[in-house]
Amino acid sequence: MATIPLRKGNARLPPEVNRVLYVRNLPFNISSEEMYDIFGKYGAIRQIRIGSSKDTRGTAFVVYEDIYDAKTAVDHLSGFNVANRYLIVLYYQQTKMSKKFDQKKKDDELAKMQEKYGVSTKDK
Numbered sequence: 001m002a003t004i005p006l007r008k009g010n011a012r013l014p015p016e017v018n019r020v021l022y023v024r025n026l027p028f029n030i031s032s033e034e035m036y037d038i039f040g041k042y043g044a045i046r047q048i049r050i051g052s053s054k055d056t057r058g059t060a061f062v063v064y065e066d067i068y069d070a071k072t073a074v075d076h077l078s079g080f081n082v083a084n085r086y087l088i089v090l091y092y093q094q095t096k097m098s099k100k101f102d103q104k105k106k107d108d109e110l111a112k113m114q115e116k117y118g119v120s121t122k123d124k
Contacts, residue, residue, distance in 0.1 A: 019046075019070045020092035021062040026050070027083040028057050034082075035060060042076065043069020061092065 035048050044065040051059040064070040078089045114120065
């Protein structure tokens with residue numbers, strides 16, 4: 001009786017591993033076709049979102065169909081050179097992203113309060 005081998009040896013993955021990757025340090029003029037060429041080598045891709053606004057240029061989200069394909073992509077593409085820029089490929093973590101936005105919101109509120117009451121940080 002032959003046993004069916006489980007995919008990738010059924011290795012236990014760390015908790016931060018997921019199918020969504022956050023890619024930083026991309027060239028600003030990279031096309032979606034180039035992104036599919038680079039990331040498609042490691043598995044089936046569900047979606048790629050490239051940042052287009054001033055704050056998100058040079059970043060992208062890549063969503064794989066399978067979690068093991070995403071892990072392989074992170075392992076192989078972190079530090080990969082594209083147009084003289086080294087990619088930073090991370091697993092997307094919702095908690096870290098929401099903290100960044102919360103901090104930005106707090107900074108904006110602080111600036112409004114300082115302006116309202118005429119307080120400046122340069123006086124110190």
